[in-house]
Amino acid sequence: xxxxxxxxxxxxxxxxxxxxxxxxxxxxxxxxxxxxxxxxxxxxxxxxxxxxxxxxxxxxxxxxxxxxxxxxxxxxxxxxxxxxxxxxxxxxxxxxxxxxxxxxxxxxxxxxxxxxxxxxxxxxxxxxxxxxxxxxxxxxxxxxxxxxxxxxxxxxxxxxxxxxxxxxxxxxxxxxxxxxxxxxxxxxxxxxxxxxxxxxxxxxxxxxxxxxxxxxxxxx
Amino acid sequence: xxxxxxxxxxxxxxxxxxxxxxxxxxxxxxxxxxxxxxxxxxxxxxxxxxxxxxxxxxxxxxxxxxxxxxxxxxxxxxxxxxxxxxxxxxxxxxxxxxxxxxxxxxxxxxxxxxxxxxxxxxxxxxxxxxxxxxxxxxxxxxxxxxxxxxxxxxxxxxxxxxxxxxxxxxxxxxxxxxxxxxxxxxxxxxxxxxxxxxxxxxxxxxxxxxxxxxxxxxxx
DNA sequence: ATCCGAATGGGTGCTGCCACCCATAAGTCC
DNA sequence: GGACTTATGGGTGGCAGCACCCATTCGGAT
Numbered sequence: 363x364x365x366x367x368x369x370x371x372x373x374x375x376x377x378x379x380x381x382x383x384x385x386x387x388x389x390x391x392x393x394x395x396x397x398x399x400x401x402x403x404x405x406x407x408x409x410x411x412x413x414x415x416x417x418x419x420x421x422x423x424x425x426x427x428x429x430x431x432x433x434x435x436x437x438x439x440x441x442x443x444x445x446x447x448x449x450x451x452x453x454x455x456x457x458x459x460x461x462x463x464x465x466x467x468x469x470x471x472x473x474x475x476x477x478x479x480x481x482x483x484x485x486x487x488x489x490x491x492x493x494x495x496x497x498x499x500x501x502x503x504x505x506x507x508x509x510x511x512x513x514x515x516x517x518x519x520x521x522x523x524x525x526x527x528x529x530x531x532x533x534x535x536x537x538x539x540x541x542x543x544x545x546x547x548x549x550x551x552x553x554x555x556x557x558x559x560x561x562x563x564x565x566x567x568x569x570x571x572x573x574x575x576x577x578x579x580x581x582x
Numbered sequence: 583x584x585x586x587x588x589x590x591x592x593x594x595x596x597x598x599x600x601x602x603x604x605x606x607x608x609x610x611x612x613x614x615x616x617x618x619x620x621x622x623x624x625x626x627x628x629x630x631x632x633x634x635x636x637x638x639x640x641x642x643x644x645x646x647x648x649x650x651x652x653x654x655x656x657x658x659x660x661x662x663x664x665x666x667x668x669x670x671x672x673x674x675x676x677x678x679x680x681x682x683x684x685x686x687x688x689x690x691x692x693x694x695x696x697x698x699x700x701x702x703x704x705x706x707x708x709x710x711x712x713x714x715x716x717x718x719x720x721x722x723x724x725x726x727x728x729x730x731x732x733x734x735x736x737x738x739x740x741x742x743x744x745x746x747x748x749x750x751x752x753x754x755x756x757x758x759x760x761x762x763x764x765x766x767x768x769x770x771x772x773x774x775x776x777x778x779x780x781x782x783x784x785x786x787x788x789x790x791x792x793x794x795x796x797x798x799x800x801x802x
Numbered sequence: 803a804t805c806c807g808a809a810t811g812g813g814t815g816c817t818g819c820c821a822c823c824c825a826t827a828a829g830t831c832c
Numbered sequence: 833g834g835a836c837t838t839a840t841g842g843g844t845g846g847c848a849g850c851a852c853c854c855a856t857t858c859g860g861a862t
Contacts, residue, residue: 378671378692380699384604402693451598451671472598473622479600521838534788537818549841556820566819566848569754571791741808757848769811776850786818786849 369396370487371415375407375430376422376449381472385420385449388476395483404428408436416444418487421466423450423457431457431577434464445486460577520561525579527554531567532574589616590707591635595627595650596642596669601692605640605669608696615703624648628656636664638707641686643670643677644801651677654684665706740781745799747774751787752794 372389374397376382382400389395399414401407405428407421419437421430434446447468448461461469467486470479520528530540537555541548555567564570574580592609594617596602602620609615619634621627625648627641639657641650654666667688668681681689687706690699740748750760757775761768775787784790794800 378601379695380601380604380608380692381598382604383607383696384600384602387603387607388600472600475599476603523839531788534785534792546839547841549843550839552820553840556822559820565754566756566787568751568787568791571788572754572795575792575795743809766809767811769813770809772850773809773811776852779850 367394369394370483371396371398371417372483373397373399373401373407373410373414373416373419373444375401375404375420375425375433377402377425378422381422381449385479388479389483392480395480404430404433404436407433411437411440411444418445418447418483420447420449420483423448423452423461431460431464434461434466438465447482447486457576520558524554524558524561527551528558528570528574529580531555531558532571532580534571587614589614590703591616591618591637592703593617593619593621593627593630593634593636593639593664595621595624595640595645595653597622597645598642601642601669605699608699609703612700615700624650624653624656627653631657631660631664638665638667638703640667640669640703643668643672643681651680651684654681654686658685667702667706740778744774744778744781747771748778748790748794749799751775751778752791752800754791 372395374382374385374389376385386397386400389397398416399410401410403425404421407419407430408428410416411419421434423430425433430448434448437443437446443465446464446466447470448457448466449470449472450457450461451472458469468482470482526544527540530543535543537548537551541551544551558570559565562570562573564573592615594602594605594609596605606617606620609617618636619630621630623645624641627639627650628648630636631639641654643650645653650668654668657663657666663685666684666686667690668677668686669690669692670677670681671692678689688702690702694702746764747760750763755763757768757771761771764771778790779785782790782793784793
């Protein structure tokens with residue numbers, strides 16, 4: 363036997379007490395895993411990382427105040443960021459791709475079996491590109507296959523400026539208001555909006571709103 | 583001491599394995615509570631009630647195939663229905679009022695503390711009208727206060743039809759599509775939309791989307 | 803019997819959204 | 833240096849969304 367190896371130190375962030383209970387129960391039962399801190403929202407998680415040394419952060423994608431996705435963006439910019447696993451109730455592409463974009467090491471559904479969660483933690487720590495246990499949609503599978511074969515990403519992502527406009531649209535601002543806000547012309551805003559709709563495959567402002575909320579870009 | 587009293591027999595229905603884990607852990611730790619069955623959706627819960635004798639059903643409001651609210655409506659029509667507690671992630675009015683309407687004995691958020699959940703089970707079994715532990719929105723509190731003082735309910739501003747239209751708008755459907763969906767004329771849909779915007783003090787379809795998501799009328 | 807709210811539908815007109823077309827300046831990549 | 837991307841801006845046209853006007857039918861409350 364090796365002399366007791368260091369456990370993987372985990373920060374667990376989920377706004378639902380009951381979920382934290384369940385996850386902690388499962389993880390602490392493993393000899394090589396240890397939940398060393400909990401957080402009830404994204405902001406708490408980020409703050410906790412300043413006080414506690416952590417190897418892996420498990421983040422619920424949707425939390426009040428600061429979502430898991432927002433927190434992940436901040437965490438990824440730290441000097442020595444821990445690995446990140448996104449925990450989600452929703453088996454949908456949007457959240458999944460957002461998780462990829464923010465640099466998470468995996469995306470785990472809350473409906474998975476215990477062993478899948480445990481395995482995801484270990485795989486994430488091993489440096490694997492991306493973990494996705496359970497039944498994922500075909501679209502996601504294709505995407506990950508391409509990713510694992512080293513192919514470049516189709517680059518559906520929005521530019522920074524488009525992201526700004528996207529948020530303002532989703533918050534219910536009119537084209538004219540956005541133009542004033544960004545001090546650019548009405549026409550340029552229309553141009554950005556057009557590109558956003560095309561890139562995301564959306565039809566109108568209403569769908570942009572839902573997209574942005576789903577992606578955790580704005581609060582409902 | 584009384585000779586060991588019969589435990590409260592509980593059916594637990596939630597589609598997320600991790601949540602069932604956590605809840606079961608908390609309840610089974612109590613001397614007077616016992617989880618005797620689990621279900622992963624509403625249909626399973628209803629089916630399980632035919633095989634197992636149960637005093638209390640804990641139902642997640644949102645489950646695939648058959649939601650907890652749908653299941654509650656069916657369960658309430660049984661000859662000797664068990665008590666029902668609705669479990670929810672969302673502290674919003676819509677689900678809450680639905681829970682009231684289907685005859686549940688309480689509405690418990692997944693973010694509550696362990697003791698609150700345990701207390702809710704006991705209170706529900708005692709025959710109390712309605713339990714609502716934890717931090718509820720001010721709107722819900724007012725509502726329950728009025729309810730407990732025996733005042734009549736001011737009820738939602740929107741009519742049933744307007745509610746239908748509201749949801750379809752929020753889901754990103756155009757006026758024309760909604761008209762086809764409801765087999766009414768384009769003009770009537772416009773009329774309903776106009777009333778909705780006026781009653782809710784909103785400006786356009788984008789804001790309707792955000793409102794509906796916030797109120798829990800639709801999923802993002 | 804009457805009145806009111808809810809649901810239905812029509813007309814008219816303004817404005818905003820969206821889809822095409824076009825161009826230019828600045829930066830990056832090969 | 834040329835290709836490409838990003839951000840900027842313009843024009844034009846069609847259709848949708850929204851506001852304000854109108855009316856009819858039906859059922860329940862007073």
